[in-house]
Amino acid sequence: MPKCVFCQKEVEVVDRVGVRDDCNNCGSSLHCCLQCEFYDVGSFHECRERVEYRIEHKDKANYCEMFHFGRNAVETLADKDKVKAALDALFKK
DSSP: OOBOTTTOOBOOOSSOOOTTOBOTTTOOBSSSGGGBTTBOTTSGGGBSSOOSSOOSOTTSOOOOTTOOBOSSHHHHHHHHHHHHHHHHHHTOO
16 A cells, blocks of 8 residues: 655555645645655656656646655665765765
């Protein structure tokens, strides 16, 4: 079962995630870039799909037609935090 990136709790998705759908646990938007399967910080416009414009607020609901609620989004953000913490520890003054 997919998890919310913000609260790390499992989210039950019946059909698909709509623009107005929020997490039942924390109230955060489910239809946002951070929750998407295609979100990738290293990609153009932070998306692995060919999107025409950059969405500024990755944590807010948007109308992207490429959106697909991602099952590995939580792990991806957790990995990013681990790498950042390791780099901070390495270059600590």
